[in-house]
Amino acid sequence: MNDTTPVSVFDYFSQVDLPTPTLSDGEVARLFAETFGVEIDVRALGSQQDQNFRVFRRGSTEPLGVLKLSNPVFSEAEIDMQDAAAARVAERSPQVRIPRLVDGPRGPMSTWWDSSQGRIHARVIENISGSTFTGSGYLSPAVVEGLGALAGAVSLALADFAHPASGRVLQWDLRHAERVIDTLLPEEPDAAVRTAVERAARAAREALAPVAATLPIQAGHFDVTDDNVLRAPGATVPDAVIDFGDVCASWRVGEIAVTVSSVLHHDGATPESAFPAIRAFDRLRDLTDDEITALWPLVVLRGAVLVLSGRAQVRLDEANDYAAVALEREFRILEQAASVPLPVITAATRAALGRPAPAEREGTGPTLIPVGRHVELDASTESALNDAGAWLAPRTLDAAALAALDAGADVVTAPAWSARLTGTTDPLPSTAETVPTDVLVWLAEPRHLDGVARVDGDTLTVTGDGGTVTITGVATDAASGTLPARTRLSVRRPLGALVPPPRTTRALADAWREVAGDPGAALGLRSPAPASDDSLARRHGVLAEVQEHYFAAPPRIERGWREYLVDVNGRVYLDMVNNVASVGHAHPHVVEAGTRQMHLLNTNSRFHYRAITDYADRIAATLPEGFDTVFFVNSGSEATDLAIRLAMAATGRPDIVAMREAYHGWTYASDAVSTSIADNPFALETRPEWVHTVDAANSYRGVHRGADAARYAPEAVAAIDELAASGRPPAGMIAETYFGNAGGVALPDGYLREVYAAIRRHGGLAIADEVQVGYGRLGDWFWGFQQQDAVPDIVAVAKSIGGGHPIGAVITRREVADRYRTQGYFFSSTGGSPVSSAIGMAVLDVIEQEGLQENARVVGGHLKRRLEELGRRHPLIGTVHGSGLYLGVEFVRDRESLEPATAETAAICDRLLELGVIMQPTGDFQNVLKIKPPLVITRASVDVFVDALDRVLSTGF
Structure with missing residues (x-):
């Protein structure tokens, strides 16, 4: 078709209602045989406005292709454009699998049918192998990145594509989104839906208006979504694009906006989840600054159109199950797209793309000038304020602030934008929203704040020459702007009428600071900017490559307590893999024993001191009679x-x-x-x-x-x-x-x-x-050989016996040990050192005094029963191994062949990390979860782990 030939094309606004064709299976089979010369069986597929079938030659189980019956409103030119665009992408981006028209006995299977519902265009498109990501299961970062890469490849391939029908006016063309919303919104019967759509769309329109006229326009697919991409059998990342039904000319950035919107309804997805897709698209299409500005407003508008169109389609066509099922996920897209203010998510996107950020917002807001001495509290992960589990106590921060005031401070603060671990009273289940957006303030004396004040409950909003702040924690009679003394006050900088959430992720915290400003300025104190962290890159540069670490992108862990690990951003993780920290991270008795002995003496083990003898006696006493001689070393x-x-x-x-x-x-x-x-x-x-x-x-x-x-x-x-x-x-x-x-x-x-x-x-x-299982981990037995009713001659043990300190021991009989003299003499300079011995005895104290072997038996038994129940519901679980708090969940692709699910196990561990659980694979095929948490772990914590694993197995990885 000549690119300049004028054609008649569809205009959505001339026919808003688009009922789906509803030909019966029998009529479809009859017309197919008459026009294409092939007898078929059909299986209906979903579509919002067309009618689709997977077709099979009569009696065959191999698909012949996908039959698309286009909505009668679409012209032949438009259908030709779809096929031509698909062919162009296949030619320009050969790495992307694209379905072609199927050839039948009478040529290409594409024609018009005179059906019982009028003239309908029918064509058969190749059924390429693979599966879509339909549904709301979890999408991994790699899959999201793959979606963005496909959108970028399609956009690049169609950059110079032209067709007479490309000017069609579709409801899905984001250039017309505002008009679609204006058309459908008055018809929406649900007031709550109308309000949500109207509020989100208003903000999106305002953000889009300044750049709309400058956005590049080109032809595009504009529907590279989870429903319209395929992954090859056995693959995890998509490599195929189907359904070119929405091809038109529109804003180029709309391609990735549509893709991003399809990510947002998936399990656990947030706007930040879309960053891998945006980065992948940008690598191919180099988004302009105006396109970055327009991206998230377009995602919001796409969500609004999906919500209104889907609900309108269901009202029009109640039998359309495809449209009905999509309603919930379409509303979630809108909710997520609008969940972060557009300036904030746009600033975070620029940072994710490595674009330079503008200078921090000027203006300090109404200023409270500290008088005299100011003390800033460190509530971060590494602060001594959080030692010995004090971070879990709700009053720790207030007690430190009041102590500083009592010592003469006029103002005490805890800064915004820095991780604030202190006061994390309910650490599990874990959340990534850990960075505070407020500065906390305690005053020695009441203080008047200049400006216009408004009180709402315990929140004071003060507006002055420099802007506005909200202060939470004030008394309800503080309308005069007087702030109370010795009371925790939370100061935030709102963004217009939007007040930042109490805590957010690191990326969004940086974006909030960029667009809303620093609340610390209201005190005449600028909160410190987060320092860049290059420790992982330096680790890779200075350590041998073979000295690996857990996870490809590991959190930087800087604190441990009991069964918890805490990263530098204050996120708390459940440690389900660390049998090194046998009695829990940072156990006070172990810390005190090591500290006290370090104050006294730590030296070469060939000196004479009492601790090594006492410790050897303690270990030998746990073993059967005859084990009377101990060697100390440093590791398993x-x-x-x-x-x-x-x-x-x-x-x-x-x-x-x-x-x-x-x-x-x-x-x-x-x-x-x-x-x-x-x-x-x-x-x-x-x-x-x-x-x-x-x-x-x-x-x-x-x-x-x-x-x-x-x-x-x-x-x-x-x-x-x-x-x-x-x-x-x-x-x-x-x-x-x-x-x-x-x-x-x-x-x-x-x-x-x-x-x-x-x-x-x-x-x-x-x-x-006994390096892995000794010391009560099995629950019913202190030593593993006891489970076998056998007694060895030599026992080697480490890991658990030091509670994280490098201690190893070999225990045997005197006559065996004495024969080692034939090999010369033995010593280990620090094996059994005074500090090691003191720590080793403290670990035994804790195991005995806190009943940790019994805890392993009881909590481990509960954990195993719950895991076995998961195995009855999730076929990927082949079996659950182990005893006490030494368990293994073995994943298999088939319970008969026991084909190991190696890739799945790695992906499960990565997803668990996102949910705040540290887990790693083991076994020769790396298909077993090695479950060996600190022995102090509680029933509540193991329930958190099982619930997280259940979620992963239910929603995807």
Whole structure:
């Protein structure tokens, strides 16, 4: 078609009501056969204004394509334009999958039908493989970025596309959004909906008006949304665009505005969730400053049009389930789009795109000049004010302020824009809104504030030459503008009639400050700007790449307390993975013991001091009779390494038997017996000749499963016997007493008892690696070998015994220890140092005095029952391993084949982090959640974890 040929095109405002065609399945099949020469079966698909079907050759399960019956109001030229635009994108952006017209026996399947409802255009478009993101499930940042990248690729491909029908007037064209709203709003019967739409649209119109005339115009798809993109089977990120039904010429920025709007109704989405899409689009299309200004007003207007149009369509066509189902999510789009004032979200978007921000808003507002001495409180994550859990007490901040006033301060403040952890009385479930927008003030004496004052409840609004502030916490008789003494006052700078929320995210806090100004200026005090944080980049620059960290974009954790971790922005996370902090982060008794001993003495362990003896006695007392000799080291790796060397020295033999898929450490000997391919992909083929392995005794996914797992022990015994018969009787066997590396899998009943007996029969020693599970974590047993009713010869333990301090120990019998003299002498300079010993004894004190083994049994039992209940509802959960507070949730794609859900597990951990839960994968296939929180964790906290996991499995990851 000639691009300059005038054509008749649709004008929405000449026909607002667009009832959907409703041809029956039978009529569709008949007309299809008559015109295209193919007998078909059909399956109806949803659409707001067209009628769509997936079609199959009669009797086939393979789709022939998607049949689109266009609304009769659309002309042939418009349909031609849609096909031409699709072809252009396919040509210019070959990385984007685009459906083409399907060829049938009689040529391209595109024609007009004379149906029972008049002339209707029918065409069959290729059914490309994949799935959409329809519904309101969670969209990961990677998916959101993919949406933006697709919108950018389509926009770039159509940048110079021209067609005679591109001037059509659609209700979805954002250039006409205001007129659509004006047309439909009076017809909306629900007063609450009318009010919400009118309020949001008014603000959007005002923000858009100054730049509307300068926005670039081009052809576009203008419907690259969650419903109209596909991800290939097995992929997570979209790579295909379908449904070119809204192609027209409009504002270029409308392309990404429509895409952004489709993100906002998804689970957990906020306006900030759209930033990855906006950045991806900008990389391809380089948004102008005016387009950035227009973006969020257009998102709001898009939401308003969706709400009004969807509700109008349902009133017109009550049988249109597609439109009816969408009503709730369309209203959520509008709510989210309008949830942050447009100047604020626009400023945050500019920052997210790396655009320079304007200078901070001038004007101080009515000024309260501090008289005499001013004290600023530090309520941030790292402040000493928050030590020993004081941040959870509601009066901590007030007590510190009053103490400063009593010490002579005239004014005490806690600044805005800086993380304020103090007073976080209800830390879970976690929230990312942690940055305060107010400055807190305590006055030594009542103070009069110049300006016009208005009181509403306990809030005083004061307007002066420099602007307006709101002050909350005043007495109701403060209309004169007098502020009370020794009372917490919250001072904010409103944005017009909008008062900032009490707390917001870091990005939005910076944007609020930029557009509303700093409330600290009202006190003659400018709040400090947040410092840029380059610590992660510096870490990458100075640490070895192989020394990895959790998560690709980790929060910067700077405080721990009990089962909580706190980042530098004051966000509280639930720590579900940290068995290092066995008795909880920063336990006061442990802190005090270490601090006191540090004041006294800390030195080389070869000096004589009492603490090392007392500590060795305490550890030995937890073990069966005969364990009377203790070695102290600094880590689990050193402990297992020394245990192996002890066995070799005691027997005079070099050979060690180890279980496959286990991890024992990173030193030479402990790494040699570690065969976890997750930790070392070449673990098995690079073992030294003195290491001999037996099958991983995993009754869930090992060689023998279920009842057949009883075969592991006899087979291991046979391997030991064979090794001895070959003239190489082993020095010992090392095994985790509970298969921790696999995610907390219990060994088959009696396994260690049989294997230990075989090792001893040949003169070897049994080494129990208790680094992960020892010290009461299993609940019913203090040591893992007790679950097996077996007693080893050497026990290696670390992690839990130091509560986060680097302590490791090896415990054995005197005759075994004495044989190490054949290897020379042993010492560890700081292993068992005075401070380490004091801390180690304090950890034992806490476990015993606070009943933490019992807590592991009771809370861990509750946690496992809840996880097993999740497994009955979510097929991705293959099983739940473990005991006490050492559990593992194993994810599989199929419960019969046990195909590991490795990618899914990583994504689940990332989503849990967004919800405020620290979790990591484990196992050779990295498909098991390793659940080993501090032993002090409460039932309420584990419920928070399970609820979060349930949400992730229910809404997506």
